Amino acid sequence: MTISRRKLIEPHITPFYHVINRCVRRAYLCGDDPYNGKNYQHRRGWIVNKIKQLAADKQQALSNLVAEWQQRLGSISWFMRCLNEEIARKANKEDQCKGAFWEGRFKSQALLDEQALLSCMMYVDLNPIRAGVTPSLEQSDFTSIQQRIREYHQTKVSRSSKASSSANHFQLLPFVGGEHQAKTVGINFAFADYLELIDWTGRCIRNDKKGFIGSNQPKILQQLGITSDAWLEHSEQFMERYANVSGKWSQMCAFKQRIGGHWCKGKSASHQLHPS
Structure with a gap:
């Protein structure tokens, strides 16, 4: 049964959504x-x-x-x-x-926490490589990741005070449940860490290197406790592994109940992204 869009998109629950048409x-x-x-x-x-x-x-x-x-x-x-x-x-x-x-x-997937947001960003950013359209992110024209990489390298090259003051612009903001909360939660990492993760992931999913997994697991995955296999599966199949919501399983079920649903897709996938 079709669910009303105003139920699927709840900005007060999460501001992050994966939209597809x-x-x-x-x-x-x-x-x-x-x-x-x-x-x-x-x-x-x-x-x-x-x-x-x-x-x-x-x-x-x-x-x-x-x-x-x-x-x-x-x-x-x-x-x-x-x-x-x-x-x-x-x-x-x-x-x-x-x-x-x-x-x-258009289809939408609510991203309820930072693990969901991070894996979905990886899925979107690596689309050109996964489809075999481009061999590298630097060559993936008309993408936000290409623009962010260029701006990041330009900032690194420039040693001016202006570049130093704008460095925070290229960091991924912490994913916070609500600004009013006394204790903020989120994964503390900079854009350089995200580049390390996406470079490692891209090398693993390239068509000419299927099955190859680099030995040096990015520190973000180590911090989250996510296995390499689970991460790579999400990077390639994020959209297929969930229906209209992704996050911690208990939060996914609560979201589904809120919109009047009785079944939620992605239990095993959610447990892989949230091992603890």
């Missing part, structure tokens, strides 16, 4: 289309530019409209509507056809 009518969003032989690589730029535009729109809202538009600007559904509508119009015009370009509803 697919093309219909056998259409290709990006890359080489094997059916018509066309290349749609340029569409990646459409998406990047639109996301930047939407982010800029949020920053440029007039002060006398903030109260009225605050909820809409913070709505994932509204964000996806604005993003998908323009991309669909451009794609239909380019393909000289009409009709639906996207599936009727």
Whole structure:
């Protein structure tokens, strides 16, 4: 049974969500289309530019409209509507056809804790390597991880005081359940640690190195107590291992009950990410 979007997305429970949308009518969003032989690589730029535009729109809202538009600007559904509508119009015009370009509803997965957030980020960032589109993250054009790596290296090279003061911008913020809580929880690591983890994971899942697992396990995994095999399975199959929520099993069940569900997918996967 279809669950209402307002139940699946609860910002007061978690601000982090993995959202996915697919093309219909056998259409290709990006890359080489094997059916018509066309290349749609340029569409990646459409998406990047639109996301930047939407982010800029949020920053440029007039002060006398903030109260009225605050909820809409913070709505994932509204964000996806604005993003998908323009991309669909451009794609239909380019393909000289009409009709639906996207599936009727985008899918979402609530990420309830930092383990879920970290493994989902890894799944998304490694998509180009897993699909065999690019051999390295540095060459994965139109991705946020490529941009973050470049900015990180630029910051390392620069020894100016300005670069030093902006170094915190490239750290992953601690995942906190609520800012009002006296005790904050989260995995304390910098972007350099994330780079170490994603580089190690990427080497393990590359098509030409299937089955290879580096002996030096990243310290983040050691800190969390997650085994290498469990981590690599999540990095390759995160979307398939969960339905619409990921996190600690008890929290997943509570989330499911809150939205009126009676069955929750991902028990064994959750225990792998939360061994203690």
